[in-house]
Amino acid sequence: MKIDLTDTTSSRINNALIQARRAIGTPAVGMVLTLVIVTDEGSAYDALKAAGEASREHPSRIIVVIKRPGRSPRDRALARLDAEVLVGAEAGTGETVVLRMHGELANHAESVVLPLLLPDAPVVVWWPENGPKNPAVDPLGSLGQRRITDAAAAEDPVGALADRAATYAPGDTDLAWTRITPWRSMLAAALDQRHSKITSAGVEGEAYNPSTELLALWLADRLGVEVSRKVTDGPGITAVRLLTADGDVCLDRPDGRLAVLEMPGQPDRHVALKRRETSELLAEELRRLDPDDIYRSTVAFGVKHLVDRVQGGGAKGGDKEGAPVAAKKASPATPVRKAETAK
Structure with a gap:
């Protein structure tokens, strides 16, 4: 009616x-x-x-x-x-x-x-x-x-x-934060299977993509390591690489739909990681109405980094290699836990 x-x-x-x-x-x-x-x-x-x-x-x-x-x-x-x-x-x-x-x-x-x-x-x-x-x-x-x-x-x-x-x-x-929930969940699950010390990380994705920036900030905040940022043709986020003493953990999604998870000593696995519609993102955010502490921690960690990038002209993302996200000095290089990705 x-x-x-x-x-x-x-x-x-x-x-x-x-x-x-x-x-x-x-x-x-x-x-x-x-x-x-x-x-x-x-x-x-x-x-x-x-x-x-x-x-x-x-x-x-x-x-x-x-x-x-x-x-x-x-x-x-x-x-x-x-x-x-x-x-x-x-x-x-x-x-x-x-x-x-x-x-x-x-x-x-x-x-x-x-x-x-x-x-x-x-x-x-x-x-x-x-x-x-x-x-x-x-x-x-x-x-x-x-x-x-x-x-x-x-x-x-x-x-x-x-x-x-x-x-x-x-x-x-x-x-932009909601879009990286599947990435955070997949990476947390991968690191729960293999407890290796992470020495550095890298995030690859489109220029002008705030989700890529947030994922890099989240990794830097949670792991306490330097995270490099590489600009690709997309779509969206295309890969995350975690460098460990035993080898690299890589989650690669070149087509926006299907990703390949590579881990040392294990066969490659194909996982569904499609780009979601706005309605799905909105439904996820409506499932809980209390403050999101992990988002708060990530943006608080990224205040200076993001402001410096904007003031220095880095917001355009024209360089193929972006400035690395510095680690929080007080944080040890420890794996991410599943509980920290809950939304």
Whole structure:
């Protein structure tokens, strides 16, 4: 069921939601959270599609915020709220409200969204494109227990990642981090099988790829060794090499789908390591709403490194050999454990 509302208010939108649920006989109970998506008109369709697929695992009220402040002074002076209310088959397993805020109202989006949040349910705020520099102090971001950005969608991905590192607050996360969960799990499992001292490591992947940077920072932080960064043609992350006293451990994924795990004294193994869709990444982040301590540790370790790269022009990634990530001096070169990769 779809209801279009023009020049409306939050109160009328809430009434429309109640009427729609009564009309189709669907109660509000069963929804576990409110997902607020802050995007523009061009990205709204893809973001809503991804959120709808993720809601099959996490039934939720999805609120899409599209700001249209206007270009001329006259347009900016006119405040108007238009809305679409979707309930039932058109909204997946939950319900969806699409808000288009015109004029001055676009600068006060939180006042419109707040009355529409599910009572006594957690709130997650997601910016599919160009998130704020400091999500925790953003007016909409301050409404959420979790705040999800995507550095890969920014014009300067490594610069955006440096902002995430410099302004981290409990509850922040980034889909660039979520993308490396399978890599971290696979590497942790490999090192649990072979307890060898790691002397250095290397990460290979595309330029402008924040996930590659985060994986290198995570290895440097966890292992206490220097991690080199090599730029390749991709797609995404293509290989991780861990140098040990007994030989190299290599996880190589040249095609973005299937990886080969090479370990000393063992036959090569093929493992599924495909690049995941946005809906899968979003569903993973919605599985837990407490702060991600491993992400916090990684970005805290990488603050100076990332800022130095951006200020020194390293964000463009034009060199085939990137600057190595220095190890944390106090950390011993110890294997990564499976527990440290849990998300």
